[in-house]
Amino acid sequence: MxxxxxxxxxxxxxxxxxxxxxxxxxxxxxxxxxxxxxxxxxxxxxxxxxxxxxxxxxxxxxxxxxxxxxxxxxxxxxxxxxxxxxxxxxxxxxxxxxxxxxxxxxxxxxxxxxxxxxxxxxxxxxxxxxxxxxxxxxxxxxxITVSGQDCATILNNVGIYVHQHKDSDCAHPTESEHCFENQMFQRSRGGDNYSGWGNYDVNTAPCVCMESYKKTKTGYRKSGSGSKRGSPHNKKTKKVRDFLKKKRSPTLGDAIKEVQQAVGDHHEKLQSCTKKEKDDALECLKLVLIDYLIDCARAPKPTPAQILAKPIRKK
Incomplete structure (x- = not known):
């Protein structure tokens, strides 16, 4: 009970x-x-x-x-x-x-x-x-459930582990990635937050490991110019940032839809999944973020609907 x-x-x-x-x-x-x-x-x-x-x-x-x-x-x-x-x-x-x-x-x-x-x-x-x-x-x-199953199980089944950025254990060629980009909530990385995002912190925000280095015939690049170009992380980030260039201050809900599309298109763990597995995993990442942002918000705490309707990057 x-x-x-x-x-x-x-x-x-x-x-x-x-x-x-x-x-x-x-x-x-x-x-x-x-x-x-x-x-x-x-x-x-x-x-x-x-x-x-x-x-x-x-x-x-x-x-x-x-x-x-x-x-x-x-x-x-x-x-x-x-x-x-x-x-x-x-x-x-x-x-x-x-x-x-x-x-x-x-x-x-x-x-x-x-x-x-x-x-x-x-x-x-x-x-x-x-x-x-x-x-x-x-x-x-x-x-927190999607399609009758808890999100930790859904994400584990596709090999995605959510962690706080400061606790990252991601190994090369992956890096800890804020799926929902830090720039949506902070004026600069680790700097002041945009209005309305409470105690959001780059170090405690939810992240996932994502392949970040270019794959070659002999393995993955480790450093140097262009070493990350064309990686899943790079492609996902470009798609989201292109969206944010066109829309300076969209609602969080609209931004999340764009991020879900970008992560679904490019995260290496989701490429061999069924559509349902991918959709459920992306919905779970959304719910984890919403829960984190509600926890960061100052009293009175907003509802999920109120959080999704808020504009991001509002000065």
Whole structure:
């Protein structure tokens, strides 16, 4: 049972179908351990956390008769997906392979038992032995769904992992890419925000890894003039910037449609997908951005419809 909301987002608890799905990467040492690799082989795993494993939640206010996740008290008793990383060292950071899950964000103004509640898309880190996790922060998804499936699963199925820009783990030939370009919200990269975009931050905005270097017969370019020309990232960026040259201050909704088209046309992970897989993944990227922007907005928080109707790059 769920269906109880705070700030328009479903509250997470033991009775709610809330999950941290595929927080990635959770690098654990994996057998064989010897003789050549005494600590084991470091392998990245997806890490999963379930709201049903909630412990130390609310004592008086409950959902479905069960405890609710709150700030500074709740955690998930265990995580999964890393069981194979069972060499002596286990997690690279925490030395655990099915450690606890902790929450890193919460409601600003809705409280149960005097503490802010955890909601859908609030950030969580998995596989803890202590408050430092073995995974980067990942949206705690409970109710963002497209076509009846949660967005973390939809994106994972096509090989796209959303991350905060500052937590990028993208490897060559990919780079961390703001699908919805930073210039839509800030006057200059890392500078002042345009009017109406609250606490938007280039470092915490949602990003994906995208192929950014030109592919040649012998491999991918690494540097130098023209090394990125013609890459999926380059083609996507050009399409979006050509649109923004023609329309100085479109609504966010119109800009998102253009970005979705550009990402769908050029992101390397989407080229072999079915139309439905691609459409669902692009819709999920849109919903992740909307949720992030609502979280960044100052009170009173806008609705998704209000966010989509706002003009971007408005001085």
């Amino acid at each position: 769920g269906g109880v909301f705070a700030n328009g987002l479903e509250i997470s608890g033991k009775a709610v179908n809330a999950q941290t799905i595929a927080a990635f990467p959770d690098v654990c040492f994996t057998p064989p351990e010897n003789p050549a690799t005494p600590p084991g082989v470091p392998i990245p795993y997806p890490s999963f956390g379930l709201g049903s494993d909630t412990e130390q939640g609310t004592g008086t206010v409950k959902i479905g008769g069960k405890t609710v996740n709150i700030k500074n008290k709740s955690d998930l008793s265990r995580t999964s997906g890393t069981e194979a990383g069972c060499a002596a060292k286990k997690g690279v950071i925490t030395s655990k392979n099915t450690g606890k899950g902790y929450f890193n964000s919460w409601s600003n103004d809705v409280k149960f038992d005097g503490e802010p509640v955890i909601r859908m898309t609030d950030l969580a880190t998995n596989n803890h032995a202590s408050p430092t996790g073995n995974t980067v922060t990942w949206p705690h998804t409970a109710a």
